[in-house]
Amino acid sequence: MTRTVWGLGTPRTFRPLWALAELGLEYEHRRILARGPGMEDEHFRRLSKRHKIPFYEDDRVKIGESAAIVIYLADRYGGDILPMPAPGTAERAILQDRSLFIMTEIDARIYTIRLHHAPPQGLSELYGAAPAAVEAAKTYVENSLNEAARWLQDGRLYVLGEHFCTPDILLASCLVWAKLCGISVPKQLVEYLQRVASRPAFAVAMTCNDPSNAKPDD
Ligand SMILES: N[C@@H](CCC(=O)N[C@@H](CS)C(=O)NCC(=O)O)C(=O)O
Structure with missing residues (x-):
C-alpha cells in the first residue's frame, strides 16, 4: 500500500511527518512548498481542491487537515505508540477537546499573525498588513497558551497524562511556531517542549520537513 504526504516546510506539514515517524510507517514524500510551483502540479490540484498543504493519500483516504491526518494515522496504526481512546469514552472526549x-x-490564531505580519515572518504583501490584528492575535495566543499550560499543572508529562498522544504533536508544533513568531511561551510549556522535542521522531520529522535539506519537488 502506498502512502503519500504532500507538503514541506510548514508547522502544518510537520505534523503528519512526525506522526509517520513515530509510527515507523513508510511513505512517499512529495516535497511541495506552500505557494511554490509544486502546488500547481496537475495531480495535486485534482487531489486538493482547497489548494493547501499538507495533503495525505493512502488506500482509504485523501485528506488535508493536518490534525485529521494525525488522528487518522493514530486511529489506524497508533497501537501503543500513539494510543487512541475509544469513541464515546471520557478519554476520547478530552482528546478531542x-x-x-x-x-x-x-x-x-497564529496563522492570523502569519497572514498579516510584514515579511519575512508574514505574508502581508499577499493578505494585507493588519498590525492591530497581529497584536491582538499575539495576545489571544498567549492567553490560549496559558490555558494549555494549565493542562500540565498536575505535573503530567504530556497533554493527556503519562503517555505521548496525538494532541502532543499538535501542541508542540504550535509551540515551535509560536516561538518563531515572538510569542511568549509559559515556562511550563517551554519545559514540555524540550521533553517532547527530545523524541527521536521529532528530529526525524524536522529533517524531513526542512526545505534546506533537499531540493523541493516541483
Ligand atoms: N488547517 C489547515 C491549514 C493548511 C494551510 O493553511 N496550509 C498552508 C501552509 S501552512 C497552505 O497550504 N497555504 C497555501 C496557500 O494558502 O496558498 C491544516 O492544519 O492543515
Missing part, C-alpha cells in the same frame, strides 16, 4: 482547542484557539 484538547485537539480542537489547539487547532482553533492556537493554530488558527
Whole structure:
C-alpha cells in the first residue's frame, strides 16, 4: 500500500511527518512548498481542491487537515505508540477537546499573525498588513497558551497524562511556531517542549520537513 504526504516546510506539514515517524510507517514524500510551483502540479490540484498543504493519500483516504491526518494515522496504526481512546469514552472526549482547542484557539490564531505580519515572518504583501490584528492575535495566543499550560499543572508529562498522544504533536508544533513568531511561551510549556522535542521522531520529522535539506519537488 502506498502512502503519500504532500507538503514541506510548514508547522502544518510537520505534523503528519512526525506522526509517520513515530509510527515507523513508510511513505512517499512529495516535497511541495506552500505557494511554490509544486502546488500547481496537475495531480495535486485534482487531489486538493482547497489548494493547501499538507495533503495525505493512502488506500482509504485523501485528506488535508493536518490534525485529521494525525488522528487518522493514530486511529489506524497508533497501537501503543500513539494510543487512541475509544469513541464515546471520557478519554476520547478530552482528546478531542484538547485537539480542537489547539487547532482553533492556537493554530488558527497564529496563522492570523502569519497572514498579516510584514515579511519575512508574514505574508502581508499577499493578505494585507493588519498590525492591530497581529497584536491582538499575539495576545489571544498567549492567553490560549496559558490555558494549555494549565493542562500540565498536575505535573503530567504530556497533554493527556503519562503517555505521548496525538494532541502532543499538535501542541508542540504550535509551540515551535509560536516561538518563531515572538510569542511568549509559559515556562511550563517551554519545559514540555524540550521533553517532547527530545523524541527521536521529532528530529526525524524536522529533517524531513526542512526545505534546506533537499531540493523541493516541483
Ligand atoms: N488547517 C489547515 C491549514 C493548511 C494551510 O493553511 N496550509 C498552508 C501552509 S501552512 C497552505 O497550504 N497555504 C497555501 C496557500 O494558502 O496558498 C491544516 O492544519 O492543515
